Amino acid sequence: MNPDVERLWELQTVLSQLGDREKQLTTKPESFAAVDREWQTANDEMSRLRQSIEQVSKEHRRVDGELSDHQELLKKYQGQLMLVKNQQQYAAAWKEIDSTRKQVKELEDAELKAMSDIESLQSDLNQRESASADLKSRWDEAHAAWQHSLGDLRAEVEKLKERATSIESKLPDRLKREFYQIFKQRQNVAVARVVNDSCSACRTRIRPALFQQLKRGELVRCEGCHRILYLERPQS
Numbered sequence: 155m156n157p158d159v160e161r162l163w164e165l166q167t168v169l170s171q172l173g174d175r176e177k178q179l180t181t182k183p184e185s186f187a188a189v190d191r192e193w194q195t196a197n198d199e200m201s202r203l204r205q206s207i208e209q210v211s212k213e214h215r216r217v218d219g220e221l222s223d224h225q226e227l228l229k230k231y232q233g234q235l236m237l238v239k240n241q242q243q244y245a246a247a248w249k250e251i252d253s254t255r256k257q258v259k260e261l262e263d264a265e266l267k268a269m270s271d272i273e274s275l276q277s278d279l280n281q282r283e284s285a286s287a288d289l290k291s292r293w294d295e296a297h298a299a300w301q302h303s304l305g306d307l308r309a310e311v312e313k314l315k316e317r318a319t320s321i322e323s324k325l326p327d328r329l330k331r332e333f334y335q336i337f338k339q340r341q342n343v344a345v346a347r348v349v350n351d352s353c354s355a356c357r358t359r360i361r362p363a364l365f366q367q368l369k370r371g372e373l374v375r376c377e378g379c380h381r382i383l384y385l386e387r388p389q390s
Contacts (some may be wrong), residue, residue: 156371158325159345162333163384165321166345173342174316178307186300193293196286203279207272214268221261228254329373336381346381355379 170260182190231251238244248358322330337345346355351365367374370387376383 168318186296189296217264347384
């Protein structure tokens with residue numbers, strides 16, 4: 155058996171175990187996932203309310219600024235009313251005053267509505283924040299318990315990484331590059347075991363000539379999927 159192929163098979167096995175363990179690190183157990191879903195729903199709703207408050211507050215600031223401008227304009231027109239010299243100018247001044255008063259009234263109504271909306275949204279947010287305090291506490295406890303349970307798994311991941319690095323250090327650079335190229339292209343499986351004279355990955359039958367090469371310890375690639383073939387040593 156080719157020692158490099160033995161190492162590649164071992165590296166393949168270690169990487170498979172590593173991928174499985176890393177997936178476990180990010181997979182939430184149901185004991186945590188249930189309270190996490192509940193907390194995310196509550197948190198999303200509170201975020202929506204905060205966003206709504208910000209949007210209405212922005213509109214309130216715009217209306218307030220426009221209202222101030224129109225109130226100043228109304229004062230200007232009222233001052234000009236005292237300076238008119240004929241009935242035509244007087245009528246024109248009153249028309250401007252009347253139009254501006256209507257705009258001021260509309261802006262005052264809009265400002266009151268915005269203030270009412272902000273108050274209502276803030277009240278709803280305060281209630282939800284108060285109600286979610288216990289939920290957040292339960293989330294923190296469940297999350298801490300989950301993270302604590304991952305201690306041994308993290309240690310195992312580090313050992314597997316060290317083992318993979320150790321195996322890589324014993325491989326020729328060219329072969330290592332080839333291995334990882336196939337690994338990325340073939341769903342993280344670069345080395346396929348030979349089972350019943352066929353590639354276990356793609357079921358392609360191995361020709362007798364290639365099978366003899368495998369027995370001689372040569373590095374052989376599957377003619378179907380181009381993975382590196384691994385022939386187990388016969389049981390003694």
